[in-house]
Amino acid sequence: MPVLNRIAAFAEEMKGWRRHLHANPELEFDCHNTAAFIVARLREMGVDEIHEGIAKTGVVAIINGQGPGPTIGLRADMDALAIHEMTGVDYASTVPGKMHACGHDGHVTMALGAAKYLAETRNFAGRVAILFQPAEEEGGGGGVMVEEGVMDRFDIARIFGIHNAPNIPLGHFQTTPGPLMASVDTAWVTVTGKGGHGATPHDCIDPVVAVVAMVQAVQTIIPRNVYALDEAVISVTQIHAGTASNIIPEVATFCATIRSFKPEVRDLLKRRVLEIVAGHAAAFNVSAEVEYDWGYPATVNTPEEADFAAAVAAEISGEAAVNARAPREMGSEDFSYMLEARPGAYLFMGIGPGAGLHHAAYDFNDEAAPVGASFFARLVERAQPLG
Structure with missing residues (x-):
């Protein structure tokens, strides 16, 4: 796969960052130490502007x-998970009960690699803004960055x-126009009766x-209230x-956990959960409270940008390695807030292969980081070519 030569030349440096x-x-x-590490690398690269403290620990780098x-945005999330690592690698987590189990360390590395290349070559018009975002796993940091005005600023x-x-094979890409990942909401139901002896x-x-x-009744919502072709999931966990x-x-x-793609389906699921809980509470003579957490919205790609990104991915990895009409997934992602604010x-x-x-x-x-960095770099050059 044609990783950009300059990025291939500093692939070992990228491996060091990632580890x-x-x-x-x-x-x-x-993510204070993570942000400080990112800022130190960006200063070494000579990017034009570094903005810190966005969504508490988020960082935005500007390269002219x-x-x-125009300004094109690239986003990398940087937070880890509350999981105790079991890889056994010599660079394993030094913090008990925390690990990068979702690859955000790799996402940051890809964005830093693209930043290094773009700051050196500047073979594009306009500007690139690289967003290093905290709290994707919990807290919706992408939404907070949008609320703090990062897109307009x-x-x-x-x-x-x-x-x-x-x-998925190394360097293969998947995306699709329209909804790619689901919204995610959570219902916490507390039912109160009158305790006593089991006898x-x-x-x-x-x-x-x-x-x-x-x-049992909640599990009937999908098959009996949602149109069969409108994908949705309710899982009592x-x-x-x-x-x-x-x-x-x-x-x-x-x-x-309650997941769907369409806003009207999302509204329907909430309404039916509340109705079922209230109706059964009356039937069983108990009281019930529902804490309904309205979580991340669906991740919806704009068709033009999805097709453009797929074309760039094909340039990096070859057309056979890109599925531009991949099936949507029921997982969720707070990049959705950024896609609500801007095309992308x-x-x-x-x-x-791996866990x-x-x-x-x-x-x-680590072999994937130069591929991702090359994709980001070529995306900028193709989106905003000189001349």
Whole structure:
């Protein structure tokens, strides 16, 4: 695959960056050391502007081209996960209970590699803004950066991002016009009855049977309320109740993750969850409270930018290595907020065989970083050519 020669020349340096980041993971918005490392590298590269403290620890680097033109945005998330690493590599996490299990260390490295190349060559018009974003895993840092005005402040015209994909061949790309990843909402339901002895249920109001009925009814929403071709998922992931075998508890709870692509389907799912919980609460003579967390919206690529990004990916990896009409996925991503604010596209890039994302044995493939950096660099040059 034609990794840009200049990027190939500093691939070992990129590996060092990535492994340093891997050994020093930070969570959510508390990416202070990660941001400091990024800023130090950007200063060495001689980028034109470095803006810190966006969404607490986010960084934006500005690189000017050789003529007037718009500003194109590139985004890399930089936070880790609360997982204890089990890779056994010599650069494994030095922080117990935290690791880069989703490859954001690789995402930062790809963006830094592109920044180094672009700052040296400047073979483009306008400007490039490289956004290093905290809190993708928890906290919606992408949304916070948008709320703090990053798109308007830096006059970003369109925005692009990559996520690594284990078990897709190294350097292969996948994307699609329109929805690529789902919205994600969470329902936390607390049901309160009247506790007592398991031998005298007639003196109690049992929240357990109410929760069981609610969970069963919630599972009918998709097949009986959602049009069959409108993909959606409701998964009940937690049920908690009771402390002993002979006690009917006072309280029982359950949690569900709720995912879809269309805003109207998203609204329908919330309405039906609330109606089912309220109806069953009345039927079982319990009280019920629903905390409905309206999470990340669907990640929706604009068609023109998705097709353009796929064409650039084909230039890097070859047409046979690019699926420009890949199936959408039910996972979620807070890059969605940036795509709500500006035209753009998100892509998956294969890193070869290995443990899956969010697994304690996951590790980013360092051979993938020059490919991603080359894609970002060529994207800028093709989007905003000189002359």
